[in-house]
Amino acid sequence: MDAMDIYRRLLNHFGKQDWWPVEHGFRPREFEIIAGAVLTQNTNWSNVRKALKRMERAGFLSPRAVAEAGSKQLEEAVRPSGFYRQKAERLKMLSQFIESFGSFGEFRKSVTREELLSLKGIGPETADSILLYALGRRVFVIDAYTLRIFSRLGFRQWDSYEEWRKFFENEVLEDTGLYMQYHALIVEHAKMFCRKKPLCSSCPLADACARKA
DNA sequence: CGCCAGGGCCATA
DNA sequence: TATGGCCATGGC
Known part of the structure; x- marks a missing residue:
C-alpha cells in the first residue's frame, strides 16, 4: 500500500x-486564502470564517489595506479567530512583505518558501499552505x-x-x-x-x- | 463546565 | 534539540 x-x-x-480555493462554490481571492492560512493557526475554521467576514466588512482583504491598517482596527476585525493580537501583527508583516514585491503578481511569481519561513509567525504549515492553496505551487x-x-x-x-x-x-x-x-x-x-x-x-x-x- | 481547534514563538535545560 | 508555557475566541 x-x-x-x-x-x-x-x-x-x-x-x-x-477547501480553498473552492469553498462555497466561489473562488476566493488569493489574499483571502493567505489571510485564512494565518488565521487558522491552531484555530477552528468556523472562527476563521467570522474573522474573514469582519476583515471583508472593514475593507481589509487586500495586502495594501492590511499593510496600511491601524493595529487596533485590524485586531478588532480579526478578533473572533483568537490569538488576535499575534495574528493581526503577523498579517500586517506578511502584507508589508507582499507589498515589497511591487505587485501581487510579482510576489506570486518570485517568492520563495525560505522567504516566507523567515517571517515571524509563518511556520512550515502556514508557508506551505500559502504556497499550495494561494499560489498554486506543487508543495x-x-x-x-x-x-x-x-x-x-x-x-x-x-x-x-x-x-x-x-x-x-x-x-x-x-x-x-x-x-x-x-x-x-x-x-x-x-x-x-x-x-x-x-x-x-x-x-x-x-x-x-x-x-x- | 472543560476541552480543543486546518501553529508557531520563546525560554529553559 | 527538545519539551512546556503562552497566545484567545467560540462551538460543543
Missing part, C-alpha cells in the same frame, strides 16, 4: 473536500496529523516536516489539485477518527494502522 492508495481510500470515504502540506497517521501506517519513522514533505513530493507525482485534496482529506480524517474517543472500527485506514483502540 502506497501513498496513492491511502489517498484513494480517503477520497472514497470522504469525497472531494470544499505538499505536512501537519501534525500527517506525521501521526503515516507513522502509524508504517511508512517511515521521521519526525520532521521537511523529511515528510520531501517524501510525499517524491512519492506523489500528481498535480497541485490532488495535493490540495490530499491535505484536506488528511485533516478531515484526523478530525473524524483520531480525536478523543478514537473511532478506529469505522476508519477506512484501520486495517493498516498500528494503533488499535
Whole structure:
C-alpha cells in the first residue's frame, strides 16, 4: 500500500473536500486564502470564517489595506479567530512583505518558501499552505496529523516536516489539485477518527494502522 | 463546565 | 534539540 492508495481510500470515504480555493462554490481571492492560512493557526475554521467576514466588512482583504491598517482596527476585525493580537501583527508583516514585491503578481511569481519561513509567525504549515492553496505551487502540506497517521501506517519513522514533505513530493507525482485534496482529506480524517474517543472500527485506514483502540 | 481547534514563538535545560 | 508555557475566541 502506497501513498496513492491511502489517498484513494480517503477520497472514497470522504469525497472531494470544499477547501480553498473552492469553498462555497466561489473562488476566493488569493489574499483571502493567505489571510485564512494565518488565521487558522491552531484555530477552528468556523472562527476563521467570522474573522474573514469582519476583515471583508472593514475593507481589509487586500495586502495594501492590511499593510496600511491601524493595529487596533485590524485586531478588532480579526478578533473572533483568537490569538488576535499575534495574528493581526503577523498579517500586517506578511502584507508589508507582499507589498515589497511591487505587485501581487510579482510576489506570486518570485517568492520563495525560505522567504516566507523567515517571517515571524509563518511556520512550515502556514508557508506551505500559502504556497499550495494561494499560489498554486506543487508543495505538499505536512501537519501534525500527517506525521501521526503515516507513522502509524508504517511508512517511515521521521519526525520532521521537511523529511515528510520531501517524501510525499517524491512519492506523489500528481498535480497541485490532488495535493490540495490530499491535505484536506488528511485533516478531515484526523478530525473524524483520531480525536478523543478514537473511532478506529469505522476508519477506512484501520486495517493498516498500528494503533488499535 | 472543560476541552480543543486546518501553529508557531520563546525560554529553559 | 527538545519539551512546556503562552497566545484567545467560540462551538460543543
